[in-house]
Amino acid sequence: xxxxxxxxxxxxxxxxxxxxxxxxxxxxxxxxxxxxxxxxxxxxxxxxxxxxxxxxxxxxxxxxxxxxxxxxxxxxxxxxxxxxxxxxxxxxxxxxxxxxxxxxxxxxxxxxxxxxxxxxxxxxxxxxxxxxxxxxxxxxxxxxxxxxxxxxxxxxxxxxxxxxxxxxxxxxxxxxxxxxxxxxxxxxxxxxxxxxxxxxxxxxxxxxxxxxxxxxxxxxxxxxxxxxxxxxxxxxxxxxxxxxxxxxxxxxxxxxxxxxxxxxxxxxxxxxxxxxxxxxxxxxxxxxxxxxxxxxxxxxxxxxxxxxxxxxxxxxxxxxxxxxxxxxxxxxxxxxxxxxxxxxxxxxxxxxxxxxxxxxxxxxxxxxxxxxxxxxxxxxxxxxxxxxxxxxxxxxxxxxxxxxxxxxxxxxxxxxxxxx
Amino acid sequence: xxxxxxxxxxxxxxxxxxxxxxxxxxxxxxxxxxxxxxxxxxxxxxxxxxxxxxxxxxxxxxxxxxxxxxxxxxxxxxxxxxxxxxxxxxxxxxxxxxxxxxxxxxxxxxxxxxxxxxxxxxxxxxxxxxxxxxxxxxxxxxxxxxxxxxxxxxxxxxxxxxxxxxxxxxxxxxxxxxxxxxxxxxxxxxxxxxxxxxxxxxxxxxxxxxxxxxxxxxxxxxxxxxxxxxxxxxxxxxxxxxxxxxxxxxxxxxxxxxxxxxxxxxxxxxxxxxxxxxxxxxxxxxxxxxxxxxxxxxxxxxxxxxxxxxxxxxxxxxxxxxxxxxxxxxxxxxxxxxxxxxxxxxxxxxxxxxxxxxxxxxxxxxxxxxxxxxxxxxxxxxxxxxxxxxxxxxxxxxxxxxxxxxxxxxxxxxxxxxxx
Numbered sequence: 001x002x003x004x005x006x007x008x009x010x011x012x013x014x015x016x017x018x019x020x021x022x023x024x025x026x027x028x029x030x031x032x033x034x035x036x037x038x039x040x041x042x043x044x045x046x047x048x049x050x051x052x053x054x055x056x057x058x059x060x061x062x063x064x065x066x067x068x069x070x071x072x073x074x075x076x077x078x079x080x081x082x083x084x085x086x087x088x089x090x091x092x093x094x095x096x097x098x099x100x101x102x103x104x105x106x107x108x109x110x111x112x113x114x115x116x117x118x119x120x121x122x123x124x125x126x127x128x129x130x131x132x133x134x135x136x137x138x139x140x141x142x143x144x145x146x147x148x149x150x151x152x153x154x155x156x157x158x159x160x161x162x163x164x165x166x167x168x169x170x171x172x173x174x175x176x177x178x179x180x181x182x183x184x185x186x187x188x189x190x191x192x193x194x195x196x197x198x199x200x201x202x203x204x205x206x207x208x209x210x211x212x213x214x215x216x217x218x219x220x221x222x223x224x225x226x227x228x229x230x231x232x233x234x235x236x237x238x239x240x241x242x243x244x245x246x247x248x249x250x251x252x253x254x255x256x257x258x259x260x261x262x263x264x265x266x267x268x269x270x271x272x273x274x275x276x277x278x279x280x281x282x283x284x285x286x287x288x289x290x291x292x293x294x295x296x297x298x299x300x301x302x303x304x305x306x307x308x309x310x311x312x313x314x315x316x317x318x319x320x321x322x323x324x325x326x327x328x329x330x331x332x333x334x335x336x337x338x339x340x341x342x343x344x345x346x347x348x349x350x351x352x353x354x355x356x357x358x359x360x361x362x363x364x365x366x367x368x369x370x371x372x373x374x375x376x377x378x379x380x381x382x383x384x385x386x387x388x389x390x391x392x393x394x395x396x397x398x399x400x401x402x403x404x405x406x407x408x409x410x411x412x413x414x415x416x417x418x419x420x
Numbered sequence: 421x422x423x424x425x426x427x428x429x430x431x432x433x434x435x436x437x438x439x440x441x442x443x444x445x446x447x448x449x450x451x452x453x454x455x456x457x458x459x460x461x462x463x464x465x466x467x468x469x470x471x472x473x474x475x476x477x478x479x480x481x482x483x484x485x486x487x488x489x490x491x492x493x494x495x496x497x498x499x500x501x502x503x504x505x506x507x508x509x510x511x512x513x514x515x516x517x518x519x520x521x522x523x524x525x526x527x528x529x530x531x532x533x534x535x536x537x538x539x540x541x542x543x544x545x546x547x548x549x550x551x552x553x554x555x556x557x558x559x560x561x562x563x564x565x566x567x568x569x570x571x572x573x574x575x576x577x578x579x580x581x582x583x584x585x586x587x588x589x590x591x592x593x594x595x596x597x598x599x600x601x602x603x604x605x606x607x608x609x610x611x612x613x614x615x616x617x618x619x620x621x622x623x624x625x626x627x628x629x630x631x632x633x634x635x636x637x638x639x640x641x642x643x644x645x646x647x648x649x650x651x652x653x654x655x656x657x658x659x660x661x662x663x664x665x666x667x668x669x670x671x672x673x674x675x676x677x678x679x680x681x682x683x684x685x686x687x688x689x690x691x692x693x694x695x696x697x698x699x700x701x702x703x704x705x706x707x708x709x710x711x712x713x714x715x716x717x718x719x720x721x722x723x724x725x726x727x728x729x730x731x732x733x734x735x736x737x738x739x740x741x742x743x744x745x746x747x748x749x750x751x752x753x754x755x756x757x758x759x760x761x762x763x764x765x766x767x768x769x770x771x772x773x774x775x776x777x778x779x780x781x782x783x784x785x786x787x788x789x790x791x792x793x794x795x796x797x798x799x800x801x802x803x804x805x806x807x808x809x810x811x812x813x814x815x816x817x818x819x820x821x822x823x824x825x826x827x828x829x830x831x832x833x834x835x836x837x838x839x840x
Contacts, residue, residue, distance in 0.1 A: 202653075202656075203657075203662050204657075235690065235692035236622075236690065237621045237622025239623075247693050247694070248674065251671040251674035251693070252671075252675055254667075255675050270656065270658070271660075272655035272665075272705075273671070274705055275702065276698050277696075278693075282694050283643055283694040283695065283713045284715065287694060295655060295703050295704070297655075297656050331703065332703075363657070364654070364655075364658070365654060366656070388654075390654055
């Protein structure tokens with residue numbers, strides 16, 4: 001290991017490092033991937049039998065590490081040391097349908113391995129650890145469910161949320177035997193910070209040749225369904241000038257809005273027209289209705305608002321030009337989350353201690369850290385994704401990057417335990 | 421009635437006019453609409469029980485008119501006078517699903533009413549009439565089936581064509597009791613001309629305030645499925661510059677191809693992007709595959725070819741710009757059909773005799789006349805469609821336009837019977 005030349009944070013180099021066991025880490029990660037294995041990927045939908053079996057196993061591993069561990073009333077698995085003040089390390093162990101083996105699972109196993117090292121290496125001080133695998137981050141019932149429960153952001157109506165099998169959350173909790181259990185609650189006196197490690201799920205680290213990323217902010221998200229309504233005329237007999245073509249309006253809008261985002265967004269802005277529906281959808285009928293699913297993301301709320309403000313004037317101009325009407329329905333409005341600079345600095349310093357220069361970057365995807373950051377200083381570490389692939393069975397990372405990330409994360413945790 | 425000022429065709433004004441019975445015409449038309457009635461529309465799919473019941477009734481009406489009538493082995497109903505040389509008048513009595521009551525039915529009833537008037541009014545000369553309701557014009561099994569059978573354009577494989585219920589044409593013919601019956605065949609020595617009356621199915625006559633149209637040509641059609649193939653990246657984590665967005669490519673193509681058609685088409689050119697599919701079709705995934713159903717129509721083959729030639733360079737440029745690949749599959753390639761100028765002139769002259777100035781216009785939709793025109797001099801008369809609506813239960817025409825059209829058509833027929 002090469003010591004970084006000049007850490008940008010005041011570092012106490014006398015702090016004993018936590019050393020993780022790479023083989024044990026990889027063993028646990030591979031074992032967890034067997035729950036719901038689909039080829040090289042995993043299908044582990046929140047609160048289903050497979051997810052609950054994995055959570056029972058995680059509980060066992062936490063207890064084996066010497067932690068006081070439980071599963072709470074929403075499905076969060078947690079294990080903690082006996083300290084009155086604790087750093088929370090966590091992510092989630094549920095997956096999207098036929099998802100990847102790393103995604104949230106890596107961050108959970110990082111937590112367990114770091115807790116094991118913490119217990120074994122008898123780290124002194126009065127700050128301990130609390131490891132959490134949050135429930136239903138992927139929104140099988142409701143996105144970021146476990147962390148929103150932890151931070152008190154849920155109301156009772158969430159129990160009516162329905163998964164892809166038509167099961168309500170309330171019914172799923174009953175099936176999983178979780179009804180009546182207390183729900184873990186965030187307490188600012190106890191929980192001093194939140195740290196989440198995650199695969200990047202994008203191509204940026206790989207493209208830049210960086211082995212670890214430190215997240216600066218999690219992009220906010222705005223999403224809409226934009227609907228254009230024209231008239232279903234015969235595509236042979238109706239002159240172009242007499243048509244009200246909703247499909248042509250949609251395509252025109254898509255192009256103009258992309259140009260607008262290019263001109264008015266930041267270098268981190270991204271946008272996506274993920275779905276299009278044309279009705280009636282026949283070759284010989286002018287589309288009467290066209291629906292566009294549009295999202296924009298940026299780490300800055302101001303940029304997000306500026307891009308969102310483009311929708312109406314562009315849609316109106318396009319609708320006028322094509323003699324159609326338009327309307328929109330809001331799909332999402334998630335505020336960006338800034339990461340804590342002090343915590344970021346600790347992770348950066350830890351990376352440099354291990355000889356790598358971290359890349360500072362925003363996260364385009366949402367994470368439990370997005371919820372946590374509204375309540376407590378929060379930071380995230382990213383591990384490169386091979387080819388940027390994620391949410392798919394092809395998702396993977398280089399084992400050397402996974403273990404290096406864990407060691408850097410452990411380094412940061414051990415320093416924070418002394419410094420907080 | 422006002423005589424036209426200056427007929428452009430040499431007219432024999434001593435020819436006795438055939439006079440149709442408007443009430444009888446409308447009565448038959450309304451009676452036919454009861455077969456498969458759906459509200460104000462009709463659902464009469466080719467060779468189904470309802471279509472065959474309607475055909476049996478048409479056969480009866482033809483026989484009652486004194487015609488020698490039969491249903492042939494493909495479902496064509498025909499009735500003829502005993503003359504060795506005949507003018508063919510026809511259209512079709514099948515409909516699209518939940519279609520309109522006029523569509524092809526009007527042209528069939530025109531034929532029957534004109535034949536009745538012909539028989540009653542003892543028109544002399546050696547040219548008679550043959551009235552046909554062609555089978556499956558709408559392509560329940562195969563588009564323009566009856567007229568293609570009549571003109572010998574079918575091969576045996578058509579019997580394997582399948583309708584929306586999964587029935588093959590061969591099975592449907594058997595169910596309808598048509599197997600083994602001879603099929604009516606076009607003979608250039610016998611069949612001197614083909615005349616088809618039809619509702620316009622578009623808004624042009626109404627917009628121009630014209631009460632009757634004379635078709636100059638039936639537009640040809642080219643159609644393709646254009647497919648763009650990119651990569652399904654996470655819509656939050658993948659920077660715009662690293663995406664291969666098939667959906668954005670499709671929208672870009674749609675806009676550029678429309679501009680190209682606007683610049684390079686004729687005043688009669690029309691084009692339509694009737695259907696779009698994006699896969700996987702999720703708000704948070706960059707579209708990996710985008711499929712566009714595109715058709716172009718024009719009465720000139722040269723224009724059609726010029727527009728078709730735009731597809732590849734535009735798709736290639738768009739694909740390069742969006743880092744995707746593209747491919748196309750041919751859907752349709754139907755050549756335009758020019759109408760016969762002599763026959764057109766007779767209909768124009770007949771219209772002027774009845775005090776209306778006909779609008780010369782191309783037909784954007786296909787008709788049995790498109791097939792017939794490849795074999796025999798052919799012409800079409802159009803009656804205005806209210807609001808341009810067609811292929812829908814809202815399809816309608818003003819009764820005065822329907823009866824005026826029939827009288828003009830009868831006038832043209834009586835003149836042609838003397839002149840051919």
